[in-house]
Amino acid sequence: MIPELGQFALILAMLLAALQAFFGILGPALKRDRWMAAVTPAVSGQVVMVATSMACLVASFVANDFSVAYVAENSNSALPLFYRVAAVWGSHSGSLILWIFLLACWSLAAAIGISRLPKPFASRVLGVLGLISFGFLLYTLATSNPFLRLDPPWPDGEDLNPILQDPGLAGHPPILYTGYVGLAVAFAFAGAAMLEGRLDRDWARWTRPWTTAAWAFLTCGIALGSWWAYYTLGWGGFWFWDPVENASFMPWLMATALIHSLAVTEKRGLFKSWTLLLAVLAFSLSLVGTFLVRSGVLVSVHSFAASPTRGMFILAFLIVMIGGALALYAWRAPLLKSEAGFELTARESFLLFNNILLVTACATVFAGTMAPLISSALNLGKLSVGPPYFNPTFLLSMLPLLALLSVGIHARWKRGNLSDRARPLALTLMAAAVIGCGVVFGLFTGGRVLSPVGIALGVWIILSSLLDPIDRLRRHITIPRAVLGMTLAHIGLGIFVISITSVEAFTAERDVALGQGSTAQLGAYEFRFEGIQPIEGPNYSGVGGTVIVTRHGAPVAVMHPEKREYWVQHTVTTASSIKMYYTTNILVALGQDLGDGHWSLRLQVRPLVAFIWLAAFIMATGGMLAISDRRYRLARAEAAAVSPVVAVTRGEA
């Protein structure tokens, strides 16, 4: 009964999304006020229906209803309640429901947030969002319905993939998807502006907070995924440049470029068509990414597992949404005129370089991700693309970006004159260079050629970002939250650069075979293996080892790495043990039983690795702080005062 209710709600949601798209886009085009008035109720109705459907799927999981195929394939009666809920998005169909649910939430937030903007514009935004929802609902119902029944029902389920049974991964998809889907709002704003054929500085101010919010979620989502990979995959890596990671990273790079280009459009009325294009591309990449991850175009190429219909449906959807938006762009963008020019050393130039470099970085990642597919489609043979390609090409655009950042934040709008900042900038650069070389050559020995450069760039970004806030504090000028947010995000980036450089340069690792009581040395640390005990979890059993870590004889940590065997799937997973010792992460992963009480163990010491994720959260916090700036709330109040007039004048036109 409950699954049928869920499916019924999903069908109703699809019909409401169709109405939302129809009234939202055609209402303003045909100037029908009553059509436009129907858009918001359609959004509310769609949200209620999607939430009902999601609740039904959750209920089926909680109640262990193994007559539902999706539940039977992804859950088990021994699975703890927390993971039974998280199992909803553990596989393809359910993750689509989560996607749709989050899109509905964003649509509702947008409907509330833009209710005071000019009516035709607001309904166009919601209309475009309706179109996206409709596409996803149709796709889900036609090819990936999670409510299909089994007859007869299975006695018990096949369990959730054990590597997904982890708190980090339970939270990773919802947060990452919130970011992915949030970019749909920026896309819808761009779509509405193009349908209207008008884009002014107000548009940029309305779009900015939505974009920044989506970007902040995306940042957290990617960081969570990387953290999960670090501690569950058992070998201590945190970024592999695989297609799935790239799929989430490319929209992030685009969204970062978009945030900066929106600033120029808002402040100076420039880069209009460029900003539009970035808004379209950011969401387009997140659409491509979502599909690559779960049912993916890449997977459909090997049409053994996924059906070709699924792949074709995805392609058709991409053509309608992305192709439609880009065609609209080709038609409308030439009409947009820039309002003014700027000098070479003005802030606009720096942000232009920022955009060029970020888009170049994104393009190189895209090329690397798609190259195997393209070369095979054109019969050019096989191609393997991995870190040897990604690392250097990515650095090539990132290094100048990081160097320009420290200078660029001090440049003024319109007229370029950096002379009053030249002294502090030079001083901070020197300090950063000294610290960079000092850390690499003094504190540690060795490192790589780029290590002092990386640390110096990171330090310079932090010091340079602090100049302006310190100056304002000294002169008792209040710092707007937008500036504070920007500063925080840039400091986060600086910390990120420092920590990733340090991890790349100073990681030490060893694979050792140890018997009970024997020890292994890694750097200054000594690891003593104390033996193995059996362990028992709710749906797994296994062995846990004890390893005592000391540094020059002083105790550092007691580690308990585990090897778990999940009963239902007979899958062995490695739960590595990770302890922070000051700023250094120590990781011990249990390998195989080598017989005679000997076990293989992986030992790893990674300085500052935890700061990579901390830095991502600092960046995201900066974004959220910027959104709370007074300006955006004022913008809404102003729009409230203005909108009736605009509505009337547009009605007459």
Next chain:
Amino acid sequence: MSRARFIIPLAVFALLVVVLGIGIKQSPDKDLIPSPLIGKPAPDFSLPSLTDPSQRVSSAQLRGHWYLFNVWGTWCGSCRMEHDMLLKIKESGVIPLVGLDWKDDRSDALSFLKDAGDPYQSIAVDHDGSEAIMWGVYGAPETFLVNPQGIVVYKFIGPITDQAWQEQFLPRLPLSAPPSTASSS
């Protein structure tokens, strides 16, 4: 001209669609996605044996020998196509085959091997496909060449052909076994 540059994104996207379209159409060319596992240790596994569920097949037992890790299932037509080639490889004695019976029914698998012959030294059971995830399997059949250190040397997607065996697998093996024994048909 000034208008033309705004069409560039659309044109690029159209190209991308063509590539994706060809990709979907062109399913026979399966050797598309290079495995991230190549050059890295093969996943540790310890799975029940198909022939005797009380026994286990584990990566630890396989250390010190070259082996082919072949992902198959009775539901997979291409795997049945490949089967004769696998038997020839077994006959050649060049390298042992370890099977991963993927998302399969045990009795189907056993009766298929009884009828068609069993090319495998041992067969691990991956009933729900989670082990295949660890190996990054996109679709059966897929075959991994693993060296004595447990490092994945090569991954082949799709049914192994005589030609692939000659040109891809044998040159990667250090053994001096005559290739003709496996390929003569």
